[in-house]
Amino acid sequence: SGMEAWIHDIADAGSGEYWEGTKRRPKGGTGKGIVSFGAGWAFAAGDCGKTLRTEPREIFGNSNRDGEDIIDNIKFRLKTKKSTVKKLLSKGFEVNEENIAKELSDVVGARIVCSFISDMPSIIDKICNYPMLEVAGFKDYVNNPKPNGYSSYHLLVLVPIYYNGNYEYVKAEIQIRTKAMNVWSSLHHKICYKKETTPEVEEELRALAGLTNEIDQKYDEIYRNVKDNLGNDVKSKAVKKLVKTINEKTLC
Numbered sequence: 001s002g003m004e005a006w007i008h009d010i011a012d013a014g015s016g017e018y019w020e021g022t023k024r025r026p027k028g029g030t031g032k033g034i035v036s037f038g039a040g041w042a043f044a045a046g047d048c049g050k051t052l053r054t055e056p057r058e059i060f061g062n063s064n065r066d067g068e069d070i071i072d073n074i075k076f077r078l079k080t081k082k083s084t085v086k087k088l089l090s091k092g093f094e095v096n097e098e099n100i101a102k103e104l105s106d107v108v109g110a111r112i113v114c115s116f117i118s119d120m121p122s123i124i125d126k127i128c129n130y131p132m133l134e135v136a137g138f139k140d141y142v143n144n145p146k147p148n149g150y151s152s153y154h155l156l157v158l159v160p161i162y163y164n165g166n167y168e169y170v171k172a173e174i175q176i177r178t179k180a181m182n183v184w185s186s187l188h189h190k191i192c193y194k195k196e197t198t199p200e201v202e203e204e205l206r207a208l209a210g211l212t213n214e215i216d217q218k219y220d221e222i223y224r225n226v227k228d229n230l231g232n233d234v235k236s237k238a239v240k241k242l243v244k245t246i247n248e249k250t251l252c
Contacts, residue, residue, distance in 0.1 A: 068117040071112060072179060079107045105137070105156050106173035113182045117142070117220045120153060120176055127155060127174060134158040134169070142181075148202065149209025150185060152177040180219070184212045 079087075084107060085095050093099045100107065112123055120142070128135050139154030145151045153176040158169040177185065188205055191197070 011153075014186050024129070070114050070116075070122060072115060075111045077109050079104075079109070085126050105171045108170060108172040109175070110172065111175040111177070113177055113179055115179055118218050118224060119180055120178070123154065123176055124153065127157065132160065134160075145209060145213075149206040150188070151181050151186070151209065151213060178216050180212050180216045184209055
């Protein structure tokens with residue numbers, strides 16, 4: 001069927017067997033719009049996933065202003081047919097390739113996990129300034145968690161892909177979360193996915209989300225205090241060394 005062909009094409013394209021030496025244009029060039037639908041879109045979506053997978057450190061960066069590694073891990077995925085159909089139906093749309101391309105923004109996705117909340121702005125800044133991506137949307141679930149307690153930053157990006165003689169855009173979603181947020185999200189999925197849960201269980205999970213946020217904030221506070229104290233200690237040693245050098249030269 002058309003849907004089977006669609007998911008097959010995405011899987012093949014995402015494996016890197018297609019689009020070798022793909023041409024991409026830098027931000028600011030002229031494209032013809034977002035790739036709409038059909039098998040061609042599936043190839044383009046696969047290539048979009050390949051782009052994110054093969055250049056993750058260049059796109060997302062791996063260090064902050066102090067040169068410290070801040071990214072713990074990066075994962076990529078192409079949405080399964082089952083999950084795609086379920087989401088499209090939940091939005092009230094007919095299941096076809098055109099609606100998949102037009103109405104869904106997370107068929108291609110990446111998840112970045114970092115250690116501390118204060119690391120997240122650096123990662124977002126890298127993404128926003130990477131010339132091969134267009135940031136088209138931003139959702140702040142860190143300061144405004146979902147009703148179930150879920151917390152993360154979501155960026156909708158447009159990835160330029162050379163398709164059918166033109167540069168077109170493919171939508172992708174990038175999630176950014178801390179290790180603590182990722183643990184809560186993973187366990188929430190494990191507990192709730194395909195299972196009936198009671199209001200009491202859901203309330204307990206929301207409470208755990210609140211505790212997770214408090215832990216995140218406390219770890220970040222400790223981390224920044226340690227960094228500040230270390231920085232002051234380094235500055236103090238540098239000043240003492242400079243004073244000693246000046247005194248030695250003066251005595252001579």
